[in-house]
Amino acid sequence: MANFYDDLMTHFGYFFEEELIKEINASGIQKSISKNETIIDIGDYIKFMPLLLKGAIKILREDENGDELVLYYLEKGDTCAMTLSCCLGQTKSKIRAVTETDVELIMIPKEKMGEWFGKYKSWQSFILQSYHSRMDELLEALDTIAFLKMDERLFKYLKDKAMVTNDDTIITTHKEIADDLHTSRVVISRLLKKLENESKIILFRSSIKILEL
DNA sequence: ACATTAAGTGATT
C-alpha cells in the first residue's frame, strides 16, 4: 500500500494544514522519474500539477529553430508556476520541463487545484507564493541574459547546477552547456579554460569541478 | 586498430 503521507509532512507539513495534507495524500499520485526525462513539453496540455519531493527540474524555453535556453530550476518543495496558469487558463505549456536529477513528485489532478484554492488558506498562499518566487526567478534569468556577459552567465550557470545537484562536480559536456546557454561549444570551451586559469574550476573530460562556491 | 565523441586552437567576421 503506497502512501506518501510522511514525505508530504516532511516537505510541506510546515506549510499545509493537516486536512489538506490528507486530501493531497488521497488524490495525488506519486511518481518517480529518472534523470533527463522530459516531463512536460512545449505544446502539451497539462492535466496534473506536480509537487516536487526530491530532485531538481530544469525549466527551458525553446525558440523557432529548436534552440533551447534554461530559465530556472525547480527544487524540492517547489511547484511549477506554468502548470498553474495552464490549468487555470486551459492553455498549452509554453515551456519544457526536464528532470535534472532523479526526481520524486506528486501529481495533483488539476480539478483539485481550484477546489482547494477556495477551501484552504494555506493552499492559496502556497500558490500565490510560488507565483511570486517563480516571477522573481524569471526576472533574475532575464537580468542574467540582458546584463551579464557570457563568462559571468557561464559561472552562474555552473554554480546553479552545482546547487541543485548538491555536488561540486558537474557531469556534463561543453556542448550541453552551450545548448543550455544558447551559445556555441567553442565559446564555452574558451570561457571554461579562462575560469580554470583563474582557479575557479578544474576541467576534466565530461565533467567540471567547481572550486569557488 | 579504427571510429566516434569531447575538447583545444588559430583565424576570420
Add this chain to the structure above:
DNA sequence: AATCACTTAATGT
C-alpha cells in the same frame, strides 16, 4: 561572441 576548419586526446567497439 559566432563560425569555420582543423588538431589532439579520450573512449568505445
